[in-house]
Amino acid sequence: MGLLSLGTPLDWNTSRKHNEHIRANGIVQLQNIFLQHKSRRNDHFYWGDEVEYMLVDVNEKEKKARLAIDKDYILDDLNDPEKPELLALSVDNNISFHPEYGRFMIEATPLRPYDGNLLDDYLYVEENMVKRREVSQSQLPENVVPLTLTSFPRMGCGVFTSPSARPIGPASQSLFLPDEIINKHMRFPTLTANIRKRRGHKVAINLPFYPDENTKLIDDSIPKRDLFPSDQEPFLGAAKPGHVYMDLMGFGMGSSCLQVTMQAADIEQARYLYDALAPLTPVMLAVSAAAPIFKGFLVNQDVRWNVISGAVDDRTFVERDLEPYQGFDLFGGLDVADLVKAHIASLGGGRGVNGDKLANAYGDTLMHTLDSKPIQKIPKSRYASIDSYLSDEKYHSSSPYFQKSYNDLFSPINKKAYDQLIANKNFDEPLATHFAHLFIRDPLVIFSELLEQDNQIDNDHFENIQLTNWQTLRFKPPALYPSSYGDEELAQKPGWRVEFRPMEIQLNDFENAAYSVFLILCGKAILKYNPDFYIPILKIDENMDTAHKVDAARSEKFWFKNPYKWKLDFKQFEGYDLSWFDRFINDGNDLISSNGVYLNGYCKAKGKVGCVHEENGPNEVRLTADELINGSECFPGLIRMIIKYIEEELLPSTFVNSYKHCKDKETARQMIALQSYLALISKRAAGKIPTIARFLRDFVLHHPSYKKDLKVSDAINYDLVEASIAITNFDLSKPDLLKQYFGDELFNYLKARASGIWTPK
Structure with a gap:
């Protein structure tokens, strides 16, 4: 959620009088940011992750699992300088805790960023994530567990909070969620109310019912109430037949996700990285899918994205x-x-x-x-996929990949802001379009104390707009600093960054580390090998729709650049599949005379009938997540690119220059860990192990008390939470559950690791 300002937030009817003041000054601040940092070069590749937790009160006696809305005090305790012992728990463990929209939520990040050039840091990620959970749990009662569930199954169903609260709050006016679930900081209830007031009615989120024998056409959980005029909305058209109806920001912003942010060397590298990652956003959403249940119903989709999109839609x-x-x-x-x-x-x-x-x-x-x-037709919510590329024309100046035709989506802009930016030599057309599109939005929360700012050193007006455009990727400029700062001082501050936002949170720290490491290594491989992944933006939007489908990672195909147009030499990636780790770690008869690791080729299908991804083929083709991530016998996938990057850039030079086999136990341990991370993503993409969404859906469908009516009862919810805790803690007393979830190979690895045993294969 970003930094929380202190002050008095303005109600919508007052704040709307200041909207143009915020936009006008925000554009000036943006120009000053570019002026101050335009010559910034060679920044180090640092990165970080954000993990969001739900605090779940597990009542073993009553067999109930509910969201704890009275334990948010731990955020104050773990950040309070006046409680040095508690603050030390965070600082000494390199953890920073942050508030989120829900009182039942906490966000945790590393206090200091990871070094993207150090092998050790990639293996430290999971250790840091484990510590975050341990530290937060240490300040909670035993029965309250910090779980990384993407969506709480019974949010909005009767009594689902601890302590209980009734949905009668004036900020939300929700029929299902009480105001008590909202973070107490005034930003959050004001944000909730202002979205409703700007929109002129409550948000309306409708998700299709999952088809089953006793599926009804009507959401029978909608109460008839006469407390607020908005209570009539579902009966006036807000609720759709055959859909689960939800009416509040909390249904979306009360879900959890996993985000990673990486710092590029300079603005041009950041622009290329942003563009290259854009086509991957729907694929990673599908491969991380973890949300098949909303408001106590199984729904006919697997992810949270359109729920949050609808939850903050102020149009x-x-x-x-x-x-x-x-x-x-x-x-x-x-x-x-x-x-x-x-x-x-x-x-x-x-x-x-x-x-x-x-x-x-x-x-x-x-x-x-x-x-x-101007009052414009706006095709998307504030929370949506990106609307345009930033262009690599300056990064790949001799032969850029970007073409204007790729920005084929109707994307309205703030013409006044665009004209100001385009007149500034620091902004070319793609950059000016990107920011001018963000500035079609109104600020949602304005603090009276922050209305007047010094545009030379403050950037809150810009961030007010920037941070309330929640897209699959966020292009993050540096902040403004006093003019007295020299180049060396500025170089110590965060630079040009790209935030990757679509991934769903996973249950276990091993999984969250795996997805984070995979995505960052993918970014590093992109910067090293410079593939051309550009496709039309409209096809990315189509992919986002595809990613919502049930089992999309396993069953659907996504538009992607024809691999034969990636501008890569496929032969350089031969042999860099997951078996590379085994051949690197273990001596054997796979050596060739030069003492290099044997490279088993893979481009055997090229030229064969049926190998459709040829040089003279279409610019875009449909690929499965399996093909894109694992590659095929026609072309390398992302994992081969990553593994080659690991060998060339992360291994100690002695391994690369002197011998091709691992002679060091610690490096072998690290390679096994990286192999396991990549194997998790590989197996999820290939459908060899279930996504969390598939696991949760099957859990409900096969529960003995399930009545084939889509409904997740208190009893099912309790058992599902118990299973989630067992997976989170890798509870070896439930091996069948863990094997079903992780598959035999990863189960055996994690079991050996949990036992303090690891042995190279």
Whole structure:
């Protein structure tokens, strides 16, 4: 959630008067950031991760598992300088704890970033994650467990919190979630209320029911209540037949995820890295899928992304180009002249900015709010996939991969902001478009004490807009610093970074370390081998829809750049599959005369009938997650690129230059760990072990008390949480459960490691 400002947050009706002030000054601050850091070069590749936990109260006596909403005090304790012993638990273990949207949530990151050039740091990630969980658990009662569940199965179902609370709160007006689940910092209830007030009605999230024998067409959990006018919304069209209906930000922002951020050498490298990672975002969402249950129902999708997208969607009816509910305002909470509304009403209404009645009556010139912001059709929520590439034209200056045609999505911009940026020589067209699109949004929370800022040293106005655009990737410029800072001082501050945001959280620290390490090594391999992964943005959007499907990682195909157009020499990756680790660690008859590790080739299918991914083929092809990550007999996948990078860049030079086999036990241990991380991703992509979503879905479907009605009862939920705890703790008293979840090979590795035993194969 970023840093929390101290001060007085403004209600929407007051804050909207200052929207243009925030945008105008935010653009100035952005320009000053670029001016201060434009010559920054050769920054070190540091990176970090963010893990989000849910505090779950497990009542063994009553067989109930509920979200603990009264244990958020541990965040204050573990960050309080006046409690040095508790603060030391965080600092001494290199941990930083942060608040999240839910009172039942905590976020933890490494206090200091990891060094992307050090092999040891990749193996330290899991150790740090284990410590985070241990430290947080040490400050909680035994019955309250920090779990890394992506979505809590019974959130919004009757009594699901501990202590119990009723959904009657004025901030949310939710039919299902009490205000008590919201973080007590005033930013969060204000954010919740302002989204509703700007939109002019509550958010409406509808997920399709999973089909089963007793599936109903209607969400029978929707109560009839007469506490707020918004209580009638589900009966006016907000709730869709055949779908689970949810009405609050908390259903999305109350879910957990895994994010990683990496620092590039300079702005141009960061732009290429951003673009190259973009096509991977839907694939990694699918491979990390962990959310098949919402509001006590099995749903016909596997991930959380569209839930959060809907949960923070502050667009009005006019911006979504939709007819309003009966009796609701087309413009929601936008500050629009009464005269405009009256004329539209006299015409019998009008459907959005593209509606004929509206356009014919006023044209474009009158479609503005009172602060002169154009009222535009906005295709996406604030929480969505990216809208445009940043371009590699300066990074690969001699032969860039980017083409303007790849930015084929209709992406509205703030024309005023765009013109300011394009007039500044530090912004080319793709960069100006990227930021001008972010600035079509209104600030959602404004603190009165922060209205007036020094644009030379403050950047809160820019971050107010930047941090409330939650996309699959975030391009993160440095902050502003006093002009007295020299180049050496600036070099010690965070530089140009890329945040990878779509992955779902995993149950076990081994898994979260594996996904983090895989993604960062993928980024490092991209920067070393410079593949061309560009495809049209619209195809990435199509892939995001695909990633939501049940078992998408195993059963679906994703648009990706034709591997024969990656601009890579496939032969340099021959032999770098997962068996490379075995051949590196163990001497044997696989040596060739030069004492190098034998490379088993793989491009045997090239030229054969049926090998469709040829040089003269289409620019984009459909690949399974298995093909993309593991490769095929036609082309290398991401894992081969990563393994080659490990050999060339992370192994001590003595291994690379003197001999090809490991002669050191510690390095062997590290290689086995990396192999196991990559094996987890490989097996999930190939469908050899289940995603968490598949595991949870099967758990419910095969539970003895399941009635084939999609409903996850208290009893099922309790057992599911107990199983999740066993997986989290790698509880060897439940070997069958662990084998089902991890598969035999990874189970045996983790069992040996848990026993303090590891042996190279």
